[in-house]
Amino acid sequence: MxxxxxxxxxxxxxxxxxxxxxxxxxxxxxxxxxxxxxxxxxxxxxxxxxxxxxxxxxxxxxxxxxxxxxxxxxxxxxxxxxxxxxxxxxxxxxxxxxxxxxxxxxxxxxxxxxxxxxxxxxxxxxxxxxxxxxxxxxxxxxQPSRQHSSGLKRIDLDALDRYIQRHLSQRLNVAHLARQACLSEAHFNDCFRRQTGITPYQYLLTRRLRAARHLLLSTRLPLSEIADQTGFSSQSALSHAFRRSFGHPPSALRRPTPPTILTSDG
Known part of the structure; x- marks a missing residue:
């Protein structure tokens, strides 16, 4: 095409x-x-x-x-x-x-x-x-001229995870993560891809979805508030991302389990 x-x-x-x-x-x-x-x-x-x-x-x-x-x-x-x-x-x-x-x-x-x-x-x-x-x-x-792989900086993912956790509700983007690592956005993307095999955006989205899943399972917060706390711009944005990642909507985690029906032998 x-x-x-x-x-x-x-x-x-x-x-x-x-x-x-x-x-x-x-x-x-x-x-x-x-x-x-x-x-x-x-x-x-x-x-x-x-x-x-x-x-x-x-x-x-x-x-x-x-x-x-x-x-x-x-x-x-x-x-x-x-x-x-x-x-x-x-x-x-x-x-x-x-x-x-x-x-x-x-x-x-x-x-x-x-x-x-x-x-x-x-x-x-x-x-x-x-x-x-x-x-x-x-x-x-x-994408400014890329540095050779020998000059790529190793990113401290533990420190990056702590930063993401502290600021998750603030609509983080890749530019924020790059500044935290003291790198230009283009260089940060290169370093991150070589180190993890995925893009920074994919990594950040995964962290958001995991946090949302934890809140769904451990609290009764409404979905709109969970979306706000995990950096999604709306409840619908969270729902679509959740469905694509986990194969079911967020509401599926809160559906009550049907009661077990016991039968007697007479």
Missing amino acids: PSAIHLVPLDTTTKHHDHDHHQIVIGVDGHAEFEIEGLGGSIAPLSGCIVPASHVHYYEGVGDNRHLILNLPPTSFPLAGAQQELSRLFDAPLFFSLDEALTRYLDFLVQELARLQEGAPQPLMHQDMLASTFLSCLNVRM
Whole structure:
């Protein structure tokens, strides 16, 4: 499946779904609200978000709006072969802003899409090439030159766990963890992946879900309060993440066990 670029308005009622391709959403006109597996943020013109494949996300356009949507299957040209390194952009959900140079490229993309909609001929892989250029430029800005593995710092996971536990209700993100480790976010991501085999976002989400599971089993707190105490932006965000991780909704842990019926031999 090739990549695809669309310029569309987002529905002004809240929708949610997930899909098996990566996605980048960029504001052109108007605003939108996004929540991606518990990470919430706003998109204004010249800002956007990264939605990794299989991540449940809620979204809602605000008033009149237009957003540029890049749909990127993991095996599409912009993420395959020699460009496979660009797939690291989708390690975790992320909100970002465009600098002046990327703003000019966004203007070009919008004009190019308008030209194609007017019936201009579209060469084979044209949208793939447009998406590939954008991803490469975004990657340069978000993933500064990486240090060789010999220079990667070993992260104190015990200290990081204590920090997460103390601040879990504060909507922690990867940038907070990187600052705690005294590393740039890009270097922290590299160190963490090499040391643990997973991304910092996956690690943080696991800690949130374990804490939520403990509170479900050991307290009678309402689910909305548990979501707040474990850093999820809403009760629904916790429920979706919980179901994806454990295969059942949080409420399943609180359903009473049916009583055992004893029978006599007469």
